[in-house]
Amino acid sequence: MGIKSFQGKRETNQIKEKTQILVSDYMTTNLVTFKAEDSLDYVIEQLITNKISGGPVVNEKNELVGIISETDCIKHISESKYYNMPADTNNTVGKYMVTDVDTIDKNMNIFDAAFKFISSRRRRFPVIENGKLIGQLSQKDVLKAAISVEGNTW
Secondary structure (H helix, E strand, O other), X not given: OOXXXXXXXXXXXXXXOOOOOEHHHHOEOOOOOXXXXXEHHHHHHHHHHHOOOEEEEEOOOOOEEEEEEHHHHHXXXXXXXXXXXXXXXXXXXXXXXXXXXXXXXOOOEHHHHHHHHHHHOXXXXXXXXXXXXXXXXXXXXXXXXXXXXXXXXX
């Protein structure tokens, strides 16, 4: 009598269910936000204190109106302080923020979001739901997701 199989009993359902890892699973929801009327000196202090490189700018309804970054603040410094010029009286976030902001959906797969980071060269994407800011996804959040995933689930 010969041996028929060394594999043992086979499962009838061998397909593993793949669960998607979504932006909402890794986005930051406790954000440091700014108002358009905030001074850039205040923003610079907040960026340093909170060890962040930028943040969303919202209105009184928590709707995203722009984003301010270290680079935007450096533009202000280069325009006034570097040349020892008097401080601009209109050194507000509203003057220096970027208003054409790319956003990301909370239901997007985290690895599709990683591709969006690569193709856009952005460092962060605000997450909007029903016109309101609900979170932010940074490149570091994508790295956290990647390190926590098993290699075969990519």
